[in-house]
Amino acid sequence: MLTLGIDTSTDNLGLALIENDIIKAEYNLSLKRKHSEKLLPLMVDIFANIGIRPQAIDAAVVAIGPGSFTGLRIGITTAKILARIFDIPVKGISTLEIMAAGVESEYILPLLDARRERVYYSFYKLNYKENDYLPKTLLTAAGARISELSNILRNYKDKEITVIGEKRHEVIDHLKTNKFLVNQSAAEKNIPRAAVLARLGRDYIDQGQKDDIYELKPTYLKQPQAEIDWQKKYGDN
Amino acid sequence: MKFEDKIKNETEDIYILALESSCDETAASVNKNGLEVLSNVVSSQVDLHKKFGGVVPEIASRKHLELLLPVIDQALEEAGIRFEDLDAVASTYGPGLVGGLLVTLTAAKTISFSLNIPLIGVNHIAGHIYANFIENPDIEKPLICLTISGGHTDLLYFENLRGYKILGRTLDDAAGEAFDKISRFLELGYPGGPAVEKAARSGDKTAIDFPRADLGDSYNFSFSGLKTSVMNYVNNEEQRGNEIDKNDLSASFQEAVVDSLASNIIKAVKEYDVKSVVLSGGVAANQRLREVISERIEKYNLDLYYPKLELCTDNAAMIGVAAYYQYLEHDFAPLSISADPALKL
Amino acid sequence: MDKNYSTTTNSPAETIDFAKKLAELIKVPALILLKGDLGTGKTLITKAVVSELGYHGDVTSPTFNLVQEYQADLEIIHMDLYRLDSSEELVEIGFEDYLNREAVVFIEWPELALSLIPADFIFIDIEKISDNQRKITVRGEGNHSSLLIERLNQEC
Ligand SMILES: Nc1ncnc2c1ncn2[C@@H]1O[C@H](COP(=O)(O)OP(=O)(O)OP(=O)(O)O)[C@@H](O)[C@H]1O
Ligand SMILES: [Mg+2]
Numbered sequence: 001m002l003t004l005g006i007d008t009s010t011d012n013l014g015l016a017l018i019e020n021d022i023i024k025a026e027y028n029l030s031l032k033r034k035h036s037e038k039l040l041p042l043m044v045d046i047f048a049n050i051g052i053r054p055q056a057i058d059a060a061v062v063a064i065g066p067g068s069f070t071g072l073r074i075g076i077t078t079a080k081i082l083a084r085i086f087d088i089p090v091k092g093i094s095t096l097e098i099m100a101a102g103v104e105s106e107y108i109l110p111l112l113d114a115r116r117e118r119v120y121y122s123f124y125k126l127n128y129k130e131n132d133y134l135p136k137t138l139l140t141a142a143g144a145r146i147s148e149l150s151n152i153l154r155n156y157k158d159k160e161i162t163v164i165g166e167k168r169h170e171v172i173d174h175l176k177t178n179k180f181l182v183n184q185s186a187a188e189k190n191i192p193r194a195a196v197l198a199r200l201g202r203d204y205i206d207q208g209q210k211d212d213i214y215e216l217k218p219t220y221l222k223q224p225q226a227e228i229d230w231q232k233k234y235g236d237n
Numbered sequence: 238m239k240f241e242d243k244i245k246n247e248t249e250d251i252y253i254l255a256l257e258s259s260c261d262e263t264a265a266s267v268n269k270n271g272l273e274v275l276s277n278v279v280s281s282q283v284d285l286h287k288k289f290g291g292v293v294p295e296i297a298s299r300k301h302l303e304l305l306l307p308v309i310d311q312a313l314e315e316a317g318i319r320f321e322d323l324d325a326v327a328s329t330y331g332p333g334l335v336g337g338l339l340v341t342l343t344a345a346k347t348i349s350f351s352l353n354i355p356l357i358g359v360n361h362i363a364g365h366i367y368a369n370f371i372e373n374p375d376i377e378k379p380l381i382c383l384t385i386s387g388g389h390t391d392l393l394y395f396e397n398l399r400g401y402k403i404l405g406r407t408l409d410d411a412a413g414e415a416f417d418k419i420s421r422f423l424e425l426g427y428p429g430g431p432a433v434e435k436a437a438r439s440g441d442k443t444a445i446d447f448p449r450a451d452l453g454d455s456y457n458f459s460f461s462g463l464k465t466s467v468m469n470y471v472n473n474e475e476q477r478g479n480e481i482d483k484n485d486l487s488a489s490f491q492e493a494v495v496d497s498l499a500s501n502i503i504k505a506v507k508e509y510d511v512k513s514v515v516l517s518g519g520v521a522a523n524q525r526l527r528e529v530i531s532e533r534i535e536k537y538n539l540d541l542y543y544p545k546l547e548l549c550t551d552n553a554a555m556i557g558v559a560a561y562y563q564y565l566e567h568d569f570a571p572l573s574i575s576a577d578p579a580l581k582l
Numbered sequence: 583m584d585k586n587y588s589t590t591t592n593s594p595a596e597t598i599d600f601a602k603k604l605a606e607l608i609k610v611p612a613l614i615l616l617k618g619d620l621g622t623g624k625t626l627i628t629k630a631v632v633s634e635l636g637y638h639g640d641v642t643s644p645t646f647n648l649v650q651e652y653q654a655d656l657e658i659i660h661m662d663l664y665r666l667d668s669s670e671e672l673v674e675i676g677f678e679d680y681l682n683r684e685a686v687v688f689i690e691w692p693e694l695a696l697s698l699i700p701a702d703f704i705f706i707d708i709e710k711i712s713d714n715q716r717k718i719t720v721r722g723e724g725n726h727s728s729l730l731i732e733r734l735n736q737e738c
Contacts, residue, residue, distance in 0.1 A: 033683070036339055040346040040572035054351050068679050069295060070336045073302050074343050081347040084306055085320055115682060116700060214306055220299070230696040230723075234617070234705055294648060332647060388646035409625060410643045418620055418645075461643065465621035469713045579650040581640065 002052070003059045003205075004082070005198030008035040008075035009067030009095040009218075010112060014194030015042055017050060017057075018202065024050050026195040035074050043078075055086055059210075061201025063192060064092035065219040066112055066120040066141055072218035080213050089210035091201040094219065096122035098192035099165055100135040101200050103185045104128045107156060108135065111165035114143050119167050120221055123153065134203055143221055146170055150178035157181075164190045240353050247565060251324045254312065254348070255557030256305075256341035259333025259361045261297050263304035263341075264553035267316035267323075271561030272374050275316035277554040280304045298336035305344055312553070320352055327357035327560030329364065330570070331580025332388060338576035346572050357560040358570035361551070362389055362582050363401075365517045367562075368555035370398060373542055377512035381505045383498060384582075386518035387413035390458045391582050392501055394509055399562050403582050404505055405456025412494055413520045415460040419467055419490055423483050433487045434523055440484030442492040445470060449497050456501050463493050491525055499529045506537050516543040587734040588719040590711065597623050597716060598630040603737060604720075605634035607730045610656050611684050613699065615692035618708030623716055624690040627706065632658055635686065644690070649680065657685035664691040672698055702726055 002024075007014030013035050016026040025046050031038060047054055062079035065072045076092070083090040099110035105126065112120040123139035126132070144152060149171060153161070162183040163172050168190065175182050204210070245251050250269060257264040266277040313319065328345035330338060342358070349356035366382050382393045382401070390407040410418070413430060420429030425436055447466050450459035467490055474481055502514060514534055520526065521543045531541055563569075591597045608614075608631070616624040629641040637654035644650045644662040652658040659680055666672065672695055680687060681700060689695060692705075702724030709717040720731055 033679075036343065036575045037573045039343075040350055043350060044572065069298070070339060070679065073298060073336070073340055077302065077305065077340055077343040078347045080306060081344050082351060084309075085348065085351045115678060217299070217302060230699060234615070234721075235693055235696055334648065386646075406640070407642060408640065409629075411646060414643060414645050422620055461621065461625065468619070468621045468710075472710075473713075578647055579642075579644075579652075 007063035009063040016194035100124040105162040113166035255327040257553040258301040258341040262551040265308040265312035266553035268557035301340040330358040331577035364555040367558040380513040382515040385520035407458040409461035436487035440488030442488040444485035445489040447493040601630035613703040622708040662690040
């Protein structure tokens with residue numbers, strides 16, 4: 001099965017083609033808001049390099065955030081159209097889950113920056129020791145101030161937690177101060193990787209879990225409240 | 238085979254799927270040879286946005302993503318066309334709200350990539366102008382076109398339908414924006430154009446002599462000075478303790494806008510040897526504007542055209558017509574094209 | 583006591599002179615909020631600053647488009663929140679995406695956004711004194727803005 005993975009949810013533009021367990025091609029480009037300009041030219045490129053035609057793909061997998069809403073819609077639109085034209089299954093995967101599925105530890109806290117001392121997080125358990133590489137969700141994706149995380153994770157104080165992604169250093173400091181057991185991972189494990197996305201999607205589709213192409217949409221998470229509100233000072237004279 | 242090798246010429250049948258999502262309508266159409274509209278599907282979000290008195294960008298973008306496949310499916314089905322039959326795919330790429338534009342633009346790019354057919358990027362304003370040619374295919378050219386709405390005020394010259402020259406545009410506020418702001422300021426309601434026009438009908442247009450922007454020889458427009466003059470007038474009258482007659486004020490303001498618009502048209506008519514004058518965009522619905530322009534062009538023996546529908550809603554058929562003429566010119570877009578929210582003509 | 587700079591201009595030309603001085607002191611990234619009633623000169627100031635920053639295309643009112651982007655040597659974003667009704671809508675429009683860019687960002691009618699902006703911005707308040715007279719006050723938060731206000735006070 002030839003699976004195409006597309007991720008435009010963060011600054012990382014991810015594109016991968018996997019065939020069974022072989023990575024045919026994987027691009028992870030760190031770009032700022034150039035996804036609209038780059039995605040389709042990169043697709044042309046990836047197919048040309050591998051020497052296959054677009055109609056050869058058997059499934060399209062796409063990251064559904066959290067992330068920039070506009071960025072997310074670029075990848076999701078592309079996946080929907082491919083699925084519609086080639087009549088293939090499509091599967092949306094949480095960006096945080098892609099990150100979690102890329103490390104081998106039991107308790108994983110992937111993070112994305114929500115600016116102003118806030119993050120998007122989700123909390124997963126991975127039973128990799130039993131060769132199960134599909135993360136189980138313990139806490140669903142949400143936004144929070146970094147300072148709130150120790151309270152949010154209070155039931156896992158006795159577990160060893162691997163913290164990955166953006167703002168991990170700040171979050172690790174915060175959790176350590178609150179007496180949590182925390183780990184890090186190697187540098188390349190801190191982004192959602194396109195090949196991991198494609199692999200996850202393929203596994204879910206294999207299990208019969210595909211999405212309806214008409215219903216597929218981004219995770220629209222609300223930004224958590226910021227600490228300072230300038231309304232009082234600058235709002236009215 | 239590259240798509241360049243299968244481009245057709247004017248004598249062959251050309252089918253184009255066109256998509257549009259620059260504002261609050263998600264739309265798809267299939268056109269044959271430009272003016273022949275095989276299907277024209279528009280899914281409007283107007284009700285959704287009504288409570289906001291304007292389009293809310295993120296809400297609109299979410300809706301566009303949801304409606305994208307259903308409108309494409311319906312457009313193909315009504316036209317009796319399959320993806321494989323298409324010769325090109327087109328999408329608006331500006332001006333408008335980026336989040337919305339990117340939905341159909343990305344879709345069009347993916348269709349172009351998947352089917353190996355050319356991609357055509359269409360300017361939304363050009364689409365509105367070409368809409369007139371669907372209704373009136375026999376408009377005589379060359380022509381002058383004034384396109385006026387909440388976001389634009391542009392004066393154009395068309396030698397034929399394959400391209401246009403921009404004569405002038407607004408330097409600050411669009412004509413429709415001036416109407417909206419004055420309406421809100423005078424608490425006349427939304428949308429501002431019809432509200433001010435209604436008040437103006439019972440007012441005296443000569444009551445207040447608002448200044449016209451002097452932009453010398455150019456065909457440009459400016460309405461921010463007029464907007465500020467209206468504010469100044471109201472503030473000063475209020476300070477003097479005088480009652481404001483909103484009808485007189487509306488009529489005088491409208492007359493100033495109409496006069497600036499009409500004067501530039503006449504100037505262009507004198508300089509260019511044209512056969513017709515075309516009005517397009519939301520403000521073209523203004524009766525006083527139509528009346529004044531008709532009167533002033535009468536002696537030049539020209540035909541005046543304006544859109545029949547009072548509400549000239551966005552649609553994809555007009556994008557498809559513009560796209561057809563771009564196709565004939567081989568004006569194709571690269572897959573790296575991005576949305577341009579403030580795209581000019 | 584907060585630092586501020588304030589000046590009164592007697593014509594559009596004088597306001598443009600002020601804008602040019604301001605432009606010289608702007609460093610990327612910058613967030614410039616312009617507050618003032620209808621027709622006080624928010625767009626006029628933006629036009630002049632943008633032109634001074636090296637963008638020579640048209641700069642028009644963004645009220646209808648909500649956001650306009652100008653590409654000069656640096657990236658410039660020109661927003662106008664006049665048509666929006668609540669800060670809820672701003673969160674939904676992905677407004678914060680724009681603020682995180684390496685750009686000079688202008689916001690006309692910024693009142694709605696005050697609960698969403700970071701701790702670094704320049705705040706320009708324009709008040710109409712008479713038909714052609716404006717009182718312009720510059721305040722702000724963060725190092726960039728205090729430095730800018732200091733320099734404005736030295737130079738003018
Ligand atoms: N001293 C002054 N400084 C600035 N503008 C002035 C001055 N005196 C008169 N004006 C006029 O005020 C008007 C300002 O219009 P502009 O469109 O820039 O305002 P704005 O604050 O952007 O309005 P809006 O609220 O509609 O966005 C211009 O027509 C300008 O000529
Ligand atoms: Mg303005």
